Amino acid sequence: xxxxxxxxxxxxxLYLDTSALDSWVKGWARYDGTGRTRPTTGDxxxxxxxxxxxxxxxxxxxxxxxxxxxxxxxxEHETSFLKHEFFFERLVETAEEPG
Amino acid sequence: xxxxxxxxxSVQVARFVAHGFLRLDGIVPQEMNEEALEVLAAGxxxxxxxTPVPKAFPEGSFTRRLLDLPAVAGALxxxxxxxxxxxxHALHVREPREGxxxxxxxxxxxxVRPDAFDVQLMYYPQEVTADMGGTLIVPGSHLRRINESxxxxxxxxxxxxxxxxxxxTVVLVHHGxxxxxxxxxxxxxxxxxxxxxxxxxxxVRLWDTADLDAPAVREELGRYFPWYEQATARLEILNRxxxxxxxxxxxxxxxxxxxTRIDNRPAAQRSTA
Numbered sequence: 001x002x003x004x005x006x007x008x009x010x011x012x013x014l015y016l017d018t019s020a021l022d023s024w025v026k027g028w029a030r031y032d033g034t035g036r037t038r039p040t041t042g043d044x045x046x047x048x049x050x051x052x053x054x055x056x057x058x059x060x061x062x063x064x065x066x067x068x069x070x071x072x073x074x075x076e077h078e079t080s081f082l083k084h085e086f087f088f089e090r091l092v093e094t095a096e097e098p099g
Numbered sequence: 100x101x102x103x104x105x106x107x108x109s110v111q112v113a114r115f116v117a118h119g120f121l122r123l124d125g126i127v128p129q130e131m132n133e134e135a136l137e138v139l140a141a142g143x144x145x146x147x148x149x150t151p152v153p154k155a156f157p158e159g160s161f162t163r164r165l166l167d168l169p170a171v172a173g174a175l176x177x178x179x180x181x182x183x184x185x186x187x188h189a190l191h192v193r194e195p196r197e198g199x200x201x202x203x204x205x206x207x208x209x210x211v212r213p214d215a216f217d218v219q220l221m222y223y224p225q226e227v228t229a230d231m232g233g234t235l236i237v238p239g240s241h242l243r244r245i246n247e248s249x250x251x252x253x254x255x256x257x258x259x260x261x262x263x264x265x266x267x268t269v270v271l272v273h274h275g276x277x278x279x280x281x282x283x284x285x286x287x288x289x290x291x292x293x294x295x296x297x298x299x300x301x302x303v304r305l306w307d308t309a310d311l312d313a314p315a316v317r318e319e320l321g322r323y324f325p326w327y328e329q330a331t332a333r334l335e336i337l338n339r340x341x342x343x344x345x346x347x348x349x350x351x352x353x354x355x356x357x358x359t360r361i362d363n364r365p366a367a368q369r370s371t372a
Contacts, residue, residue, distance in 0.1 A: 015328075017328050026257050027253050029252060029255070040200040041251075041253075041254050041281065041282075042235035042282075043255065047257065079335055082253065083328060084328060
């Protein structure tokens with residue numbers, strides 16, 4: 001039987017200190033399309049990278065960054081979700097399931 | 100057992116306003132912790148929303164004795180005042196090796212009351228070790244306006260608290276705190292008993308205010324947390340200033356000059372004079 005491979009996506013979400021990609025990591029989440037790991041809420045206290053650029057240096061590809069949206073009138077001082085959200089991906093070859 | 104309450108001081112309340120929670124480690128006696136596991140296993144009595152404490156939990160009942168512990172009674176009175184009502188109570192269980200965690204969330208609906216807050220009591224009758232999935236709490240998250248589990252995307256935030264604690268620990272949290280039951284990777288069932296309290300009086304100077312002007316009060320209220328973004332951190336402190344003004348009845352309290360500066364509108368004050 002010939003072994004074949006397929007590609008799966010791993011996703012890394014970093015929440016940064018400012019809108020700059022080289023600012024400090026404040027929060028993080030991971031999702032693993034290979035099924036090899038099962039990241040979940042509250043599973044680590046140490047961020048995987050210190051800055052967003054460090055993730056690039058390690059081979060992650062940025063595919064989405066949050067927009068800068070002016071505060072809604074009347075709600076300028078309210079705080080809510082983290083503002084500076086960056087989505088990265090890494091494509092990983094995995095052994096294909098036998099059909 | 101003495102039921103003399105031990106009120107919080109201003110520094111402790113300021114710490115609650117900044118952190119959104121207050122830990123009372125190991126304050127419940129071991130014999131009550133052992134009793135709790137039996138009481139919780141037997142099932143909790145139904146308590147309708149808005150029931151006063153004496154009616155919800157009669158004298159001598161386990162929960163009433165828990166709430167009458169001087170440190171618990173004093174902390175609750177300092178935060179929600181005398182005569183609170185029970186919103187609801189429930190046993191929360193994290194099963195051994197259950198494989199998943201709760202998404203990060205705040206309880207109930209988005210709650211934007213500027214002049215009132217509910218307090219939730221979390222009681223841990225067992226020692227909680229690192230692999231038992233102790234509650235994840237995000238310090239200083241309680242004033243952010245989010246609705247329930249919309250924060251589920253955030254798996255980890257810098258400076259988060261992954262609770263480990265001795266048996267008999269009580270944590271009092273502001274209703275808005277971001278939290279979640281973590282994945283239990285141990286072989287032990289983890290139990291937590293939660294009670295939500297609604298205030299029935301204005302939450303103004305309910306604690307021992309003898310140290311109201313202590314420098315440590317400002318230090319607590321001006322605290323930054325590691326997960327705050329640089330710019331938003333200032334807004335967090337502004338919102339704490341506003342809450343502290345409400346809790347103390349002092350409309351001029353400030354940290355640095357931030358609230359005073361943006362409240363300064365000479366033209367508007369002149370036109371209403």
